[in-house]
Amino acid sequence: MNSAAGRAPTSADVARLARVSRSTVSLVVNDVPTARIPEATRERVLAAVRELGYAPDVSARRLRAGTSRLVLMPLPQIPLNPSIDTVIEHLSEKLRQSGLTLLVHGDRTTTGTSAARAWAELRPAAVLVPADRCTKSSVALLRRAGIEVLMISERPVPWTDALVFDQGRVGAEAAEHLLDVGHRHIAAIVPSGPLQGLGRDRAEGLRDTVHAAGARSEEIPMDATHDSAAAAAAAVRRPGGPTAVFTYNDEYGALLHRALDDMGAAMPDDVALVGADNLPIATFLRPALSSIALNPVEIADRMGAAISSLLERAGHTEPIEAGVLAPPVLMRRETS
Template identity: 35%
Template sequence: MGTGIGKRVTSTDVAREAGVARSTVSYVLNRTPHQSIPDTTRQRVLDAAARLGYTPSAAARTLKRGRSDVVLCIVKPWPLGSASGALLAELTAGFDAHGLTLVTHIEGTGVRPIEAVWSDISPAAVLSYTPLDADAERAMRRAGVQCVAVLFAGEPDGSARFVRPDVRIGRLQAEHLIAAGHTRIGYAYPEHVSLRDFAEPRLEGVQTACAEAGLAAPEVRTVGLEAESASSAIRHWRGLGEPVTAVCAYNDEVAQALLAGTRLARASVPEDLAIVGADDIPAARLASPPLTTIAIDHAAEARRIVSAVTSVLREDAAPETTDPADLFTTVVRESA
């Protein structure tokens, strides 16, 4: 069915082509939840839109509702690895299922300030890995951002703010080593200062597990991603009056640096030094020896985040209440 050369196809054209009401077209193409539209009708609308080459106007929806269908995720300039990439991929798919688009913005020098980004996008929700400035958060809410959620840092505070308990990761690492009979434990802290928001809770978990077992606090050393840095830490640990026999590494990359460092320090794993990583990146199982690590269920993690955000946007549903402790599993391999 033609609509004239140069004329933009509208939802009215699609409704006429499909033989349905314009509201039905809107419900189908915007994937509006809780609408009981028969599958045959839904398919007829989709087929009509495809034949006419119709695409909904994002700008029009933004103007009408005062917000876009974008979820803006603010990320600090961290060294992003496969674990971060896996979570962002799961979040992208999860929000897409609700008709929302995840846009990631990495803060840093030389890029537009976050205030300019969110004001231009008019997002439905803003996610931040770390707490936002109070004035910035108030400005977002005044501008119509319905949901501002802080991920993985701070304390729970309302339906749209929650924590991934990285403390649990450190606790599981230490508990595994303590159960294996180790009584002097080290902690390999990451060199990159921006990772402090994640490293501190993981270290806290190790400290808590050691204290509860009646052991000395973990011996902390900063370890860079070079064999020389790692070997220096290993020599320090092994040279103590009561040598460290097992180490909780901040993540699998730091753990792999330790594996390289043991060769320079002429130490064997796990005989001289047991090592536990975190994140269970693909390379962990390929290490020599393969790394014992803490795996994170990124799919379940993303479902919790998406559920929390969409429940606020819909104002008609409770978020998923999965116990966040269930996100973590100790994967036992040969390094510890």
């Protein structure tokens, strides 16, 4: 039995095929724990659901209940990598266990109130907003629509709840290791473009740690191109240049690694390198690149806990400021 051509099957179609009432279909599909549905009836309803390809109308259910179980996460403007993919995958599972659904919104470019209006149309319970996508007025717009907001930021935000990723800890961890093995002049690569803010936060963490030890630091700008990596390598290898470099992440580290190798520099004897994010590419290089690992599974767990606290909170009386960056861990390999 098929529903009428050109329209999606409804609960009424399922009820007719399974020879039950629509209320019984609703109890089975929503897996209501207090419902006393005979197992044979339940199996008949589920068979009809499978045969018709029925999917509940989530938006209609949400309007009836007066609430939503969606958590919307607009994609950040920075490129995704395997660590971010792992965070998204595990956060989705963590929220699913709490009866929530993570919805990743693919528009990377819209910002401010235009973005907030687009997100509000989807009627989520909460939005995880990258700091570069949202403003104070757009947060107010979402809250007027009854939508909770968690800002994803490198530092606390005084006017909204925040998931704080203290990226300075990543640079500080790299600096501590390089100081421990004897380096007194350490550079930090700062990428250009959308990654610049994140790169500067990591570089500042390195700078503060290096200066506290009475050593010297500097920043070297670099694009994600071979020509820019060659220029950065030349800056590193100049007379009196740094003896160690924190490369912002492993991808930039791989580019700089190649450029230094082309110049005949030996690692770590001539210059030591430490990347970050512990991406697979770090282990493919020869010599293998040391890296700062961030534990994306723990990050996802902390994000999930903060979201649950936000949705369980009564009103806006207790602001949430959750530090979600797991303690960085050095993965020491051959370049340091």
